[in-house]
Amino acid sequence: MMSGASHFRLIGGLVALLVCGGSAGATDFSKPNRVLRDGAIAYGNAQFDPETKLVRRTDASHNALDVCQHSLEYAAALLDAGEQIERANAVVAAVLDHQDLDRRSRTFGNFLWWHGETRVRDRNAVCFMSPWLSYIAMEHAKRLTDDNLRRLREALRHCVVGVRAHGSGPDYTNIWLLKAASLVTLGRALGDAKLEADGADRIDRWGAKSVPRKLANLRPVRRASTANR
16 A cells, blocks of 8 residues: 555646646546645644644655645645645645745755754755645735735745746756746746746756656667577
């Protein structure tokens, strides 16, 4: 049986793909996607902390309240399902509380990964969160409170700064592609065609540089001669 944490890892990539490829909307979820969503809700319900309004991550390497992935994905899953909307809004508000809003900071616009951190330690956080935040803004604005919607729109603009400040290059493949996906989704959520095109261009540049090189490094598989069989 798939664990709750596995549901979060799978739907994390799913949302970026849905939004970049043209968001389908909650009512168009296929059966496999509903299974992932419902698994994320079950995990979130079990690990929700009513004091902080965040979700605890309980896999082998961590046992802490997770801002960057599990909490926001839980809120998105609830909104998709149309369940516990008040709780979903509470989680969104708690997540937004963990964005670095100090304009003097080098990590302005980024997020704390874990509740209790005093500064941004993992700059990848904004790249993981931007597609989710964009998705919620595009798909579920009507289910957010007025204050959350206002804060979310402000947070998206700050995310642009955080993503652009992330210094990784194309060789850091997964983060480069997450950065590109973040710019695409942020551009769509903010109605900024240039920002969306920048993200798409980064994907094209990565493909033009990396795919041929990876193909060139592939070695042909040697097959045993039929004469020796």
